[in-house]
Amino acid sequence: MEKDDLKNRVEDPPSLYGHYTYADYLTWQMDEMVELIKGKIFKQVAAPRVSHQRIAGLIFTRLFLHLEKKQCEAFIAPFDVRLPVKSKRNEDIDTVVQPDICVVCDPDKIDELGCVGAPDLVVEILSPGNNKKELQNKYEVYKESGVKEYWIIHPNECTLIIYTLIEDKYQASRIFTHGDKVASQAVEGFTLDLEEVFEGMM
Template sequence: MSTMSAPSARMLTREDLDRMPDDGNRYELIDGEIVVSAAPVPPHQIAATRLLVTLAAACPAHLEVSHAPFDVVLGEHTVVQPDVLVLDPADLDSRGLTGPPLLAVEVLSPSTRRRDLGIKKRAYEQAGVAAYWVVDPEADEVTLTAWELRDGSYVAAGAVAGDEVWAASTPFSVTIAPSRLRR
């Protein structure tokens, strides 16, 4: 991951983000700074895809499950692309999601771990994302850690590894064993 600082003291906006090249990298805007991520590696993509399929199978008809690249506008200076997300289709416009998703999931990689557990977690929390999950597909045993928003702050909701099963209730009921997210 690298951060491109603004050439002046001004914070960048979605319009600046829209001018980034279509070059295979993922561009996000966090607190007015462009953050660039390289294409994900296979363990990351396998975990994200398997989680997407699991969530889609349990998703109620009035909600939608999607995946990156997919712009989620959390504020004027913050536009992110969660690896997997659950959203209300009423919050969509032609360019992406115009408010917080109900669930944002980040799949960790060595280059994104610090950001996903730090500034992105804070951004989701401040924007009012009801649930935030982090999957680590490269740990000895795949892990899933979850937080839920309570009174404006994230509280631990679950942490499982390997064959342990977690029963999520937010944004809907679904059970997940992290070991099923790795090949």
């Protein structure tokens, strides 16, 4: 199939019900961010809000500084994370996500296209229109692929929930908010002051 035909398949609404792979994904020329979750296309509905960008920037900066001169690396979206199931062949991978922030501690998972395999830590910041994707669809693929720790931040409510992978299942923390300091189990020595993260909100 020609490249233009693939692009039209993505832009035509009925194609949103098709099944695609990373090999298809690489051929698309699109201005908006697109993710694949188990072969299904998810488009970003709108640009992230200012609160989303401020929180993402602050957390990434804290992680980046904490990991300086260490093996683990922090990355911020847009950054492709491929989550293989059967094999690492482009034609076999049908989940490609762009976490707001992720930390990868295995350098063998990093290539010029992004990350192939589960990051150690993923941070997602909810935005209007993406809550179901983050809370349900991504939760499942992160759990199944072996992401050790999954943080979900709700800017409007000023809350954070941490899901920790224990025996292939996610165990949820209590709800953290203003005044709490949280520590990562996946990134050794990293703590985050939520008073700083949610400053000026609520």
